Amino acid sequence: MSGAMSAADDDGRELTGDEALAAEYVLGALDDADRRAAARRVDSDPDFARLVEGWEERLSPMAANYEPVEAPASTKQAIDRRLFAGNATQAPGSDRTAPGGFWASLALWRGIAAAALAAFLIAVALPLLAPEPAAPQRERLVASLAPQQSDVHYFVVYDASERDIGLSHVTGARDEGRDFELWVIEGGNSPVSLGIIPAGSSVHLAVSDDLQRKIGAGAVFAISLEPAGGSPTGQPTGPVVAAGNLHEV
Incomplete structure (x- = not known):
């Protein structure tokens, strides 16, 4: 095996x-x-x-809030082609601790944990891939926030129509007196906080109108370890413990 x-x-x-x-x-x-x-x-x-x-x-x-539907036979192959074509890797010798270096390395993040994301899409998001023709289309994005020099791992489903981010905690614990904070990075812009991630195996964050415009396919979600209550500066102050980019389903 x-x-x-x-x-x-x-x-x-x-x-x-x-x-x-x-x-x-x-x-x-x-x-x-x-x-x-x-x-x-x-x-x-x-x-x-x-x-x-x-x-x-x-x-x-x-996936508890979604009605299961039968996905077409070509779905797995389509997902594989989409995820594994042209993933970028980190250039040798790059400094992940340099100011702005880690947060600016979007090309690297787009290749993070492709296998984990594919597994998540197949196991959890397949019921979302074939909505009934008569139903209005609902934009959903998924991401696997893979560990970054940590053991923290989350799966994420973003439902644009409901303005909801669902997070499933897979592994990793926050330090006592610290909080996980979720960030979105759109293109080359600075990270914007989506809020403190509540403790729990399956939790949700509401998304404001302003933040909703910053979340789309290709945007990066990242989790940093912050003081209790979140970053005091409006920008990440602690280490990045998990990251991954959003994909359409």
Whole structure:
């Protein structure tokens, strides 16, 4: 099988072995052969089936408000072509700690955790890809905010019609007395705060009219670690712990 995911859960436990495999299975991160093998274990191994069920329950709040629909057979291939074509990488020797350097490296962020984002799109966002023809189109964007020299990882769904940002906490804990703050970076502009991320496995942030105009496909979401109550300056003051760019679904 492919190498099992190793990360910390919300309680700081290391995910290894069958628990990591179950998480990867639910996220859709396994290749075809490993996924078929895992599916057979779900049918034959009650303990493994319970692990899979637990991860399905843990991630289900992100899609709880959406009606499932049948996606076309070409959806997976289309997602793969879109995500894995022309991803940029960080230039060798670049300084991520230089002033403005990390926040300005949008090309790097557009290549962050493409595999994790693809897994998220397949496992969680597929029900959103084929709305009924008669229903008005609702713009939704998704992102996988992957760890940046940390173990903090969030999945994000932005619903423009509802002006709502839904965040699913996958791994990583904030330090005592500190808060996670969510930022949006539009093009080469300075980061703009979307607010403090409440504690919890599945949380939501409301988006104002002004901020809504700054959120679109290709914009970058990033999370910084800030003093309790958020940045005192209106700009990130703590380290960036997770980042990723928004994709249409």
